[in-house]
Amino acid sequence: xxxxxYLEIPTPDIAAVRQWLxxxxxxxxxxxIVCPEGxxxxxxxxxxxxxxxxxxxxxxxxxxxxxRTTYLKAFAWGKVSAAMQRVTRQLTTALREQFPQxxxxxxAINENNDIFQELAPYYPExxxxxxxxxxxxxxxxxxxxxxxxxxxxxxxxxxxxxVVFSGDKLPETLLNQPLYDIIYIGGALGAIHAAVMAQRxxxxxxxxxxxxxxxxxxxxxxxxxxxxxxxxxxxTAEEFAAIIAREYEDGFSKFYDGSLPNHLKAAVxxxxxxxxxxxxxxxxxxxxxxxxxxxxxxxxxxxxxxxAEVAPQGIALQLIHLPTxxxxxxxxxLLIDAMGTASAIAGSSMERGPLxxxxxxxxx
Ligand SMILES: Cc1cc2nc3c(=O)[nH]c(=O)nc-3n(C[C@H](O)[C@H](O)[C@H](O)COP(=O)(O)OP(=O)(O)OC[C@H]3O[C@@H](n4cnc5c(N)ncnc54)[C@H](O)[C@@H]3O)c2cc1C
Numbered sequence: 001x002x003x004x005x006y007l008e009i010p011t012p013d014i015a016a017v018r019q020w021l022x023x024x025x026x027x028x029x030x031x032x033i034v035c036p037e038g039x040x041x042x043x044x045x046x047x048x049x050x051x052x053x054x055x056x057x058x059x060x061x062x063x064x065x066x067x068r069t070t071y072l073k074a075f076a077w078g079k080v081s082a083a084m085q086r087v088t089r090q091l092t093t094a095l096r097e098q099f100p101q102x103x104x105x106x107x108a109i110n111e112n113n114d115i116f117q118e119l120a121p122y123y124p125e126x127x128x129x130x131x132x133x134x135x136x137x138x139x140x141x142x143x144x145x146x147x148x149x150x151x152x153x154x155x156x157x158x159x160x161x162x163v164v165f166s167g168d169k170l171p172e173t174l175l176n177q178p179l180y181d182i183i184y185i186g187g188a189l190g191a192i193h194a195a196v197m198a199q200r201x202x203x204x205x206x207x208x209x210x211x212x213x214x215x216x217x218x219x220x221x222x223x224x225x226x227x228x229x230x231x232x233x234x235x236t237a238e239e240f241a242a243i244i245a246r247e248y249e250d251g252f253s254k255f256y257d258g259s260l261p262n263h264l265k266a267a268v269x270x271x272x273x274x275x276x277x278x279x280x281x282x283x284x285x286x287x288x289x290x291x292x293x294x295x296x297x298x299x300x301x302x303x304x305x306x307x308a309e310v311a312p313q314g315i316a317l318q319l320i321h322l323p324t325x326x327x328x329x330x331x332x333x334l335l336i337d338a339m340g341t342a343s344a345i346a347g348s349s350m351e352r353g354p355l356x357x358x359x360x361x362x363x364x
Contacts, residue, residue: 001264004059005074005088009099012068020098021061021072028090029083030059037259038062038072043083059084061091062259070099073259106147115140139216149342160347167309170316174331179314180205183332185305185345187212190338191288196234198297205298205330207319212301213285220275239287245280300330305344308335 009017022034030041041059057078064071074091076084109118115137120127130136180203184190187208198204206212229235253269289299306318306327314331321328337345 002076002080003073004076004080004084005061005072005092007072007092007095009063009070009072009095010101010103011070011099012065014063014065014070017063017070017072017095017099021063024098025091025094027087029087035060035062037064041084041087043081057081057084059087064256064259066256106144106151109144111141115144119144135214160344163305163307163344163348165307165309167311167316170309170311170313170331171329173329174314174316177331178203180330180332182334182336183207183315183317183330184336184338185317186338186340186343187285187289187299187301188215188217188338188340190336191285191292192229192234193336193338194297195288195292195295196232198292198295199234201295203296204292205300205332206292207303207305207317208299208301209304209322210302212289212299213282215281215285217281219279219281219284221277221279222273222275223277224273226277234291235287243280243283243287244277246278248276248278251276305339308345 011017018038021039025039026032027041030043033040033042038061041061043057043059057076057080059074059076061072061074072095074088107119107122109115116127116131119140127140130140133139182194182197182202182204184194184204184206187194187206187210190208191206191212194204194206226235226240230237230240249272251271251274253271255266257265292299300319300321302322303319304322306320308318309316314333315335317330317332317335319328319330320326337343339345
């Protein structure tokens, strides 16, 4: 048996898809037989002979639904024939026409108004739960921002604007002051690395757009992986114990097999020590921030990276402090882009290519 088709059909209405499949869809070749969850297509020797393939064979096509989406799979019984492939191609086209991949538009809102009021008519339950959260309004604005940004990018993939430039010299304001050895932009995983480097004696600055440590992150890890950070001397075993939110005794992966006969069901894959420790990311980041500052590092939070100019003497970074809208320029010798998937550098059309831009004359 071989899987030939696995489609996501963007509708929660599984009954409509099943009905269409069973009653309306006409396979190009073969004989359609209606089954409880879909259809079977039987191809006889006479039918497949015209496409010069094997004899008796059959396609099994069924639908199921998870999380408001319908899925369809087609399996070939026996040897895969050209007839089967033609029918699955025809089915794909017909399904896409019948159930087009159109997702509901994000409602346009006035961003100057209360986001709860703006979104309540469309997503009452989402608004209800965000209202209960501390600073839920701020977080819902972020969710809306991310959703909008993702949709815009999917619709019109285009490189962002250039944010790293080459220059001849650093701006006057930076010439008579010491440069940071390393400037990290992004205070999630960047905060861990920044703390290590500050402890190693480097002069470190960390820039973060949000309030430092207020990043809702999903960080699961295994004891063995975290042990590396303890060996490195960044955390003690006691500190690690204090940031564990939950330790799971077991984990497993199991694939959907409700429609498969028993002899084809795969065994459950046990993974008891993979990502079994959920960290409290807020506590972890707070601890990194403390260690960074104790080692002489600095944090500029609620501050956004705008652009960087790389000169022979160093790198000048233009930043903006968001609450006051004040611009400032800082200088460093190494810039580390830790902005994650929202990185203005990774998403830009760059004059210079690298994600890490360093200036020579390293050493202290
Ligand atoms: C649902 C989910 C579950 C996950 N589960 C796990 C897990 O179990 N284990 C695991 O290890 N990983 C997990 N991950 C992945 C993990 O969360 C990410 O890999 C990790 O957060 C990436 O860290 P980062 O620092 O590279 O980027 P990010 O976490 O995206 O952080 C980037 C930071 O840069 C800041 N920033 C962005 N642009 C600017 C700018 N212009 N100026 C200033 N600051 C800026 C942002 O505010 C942000 O704080 C999960 C991810 C998701 C979405």
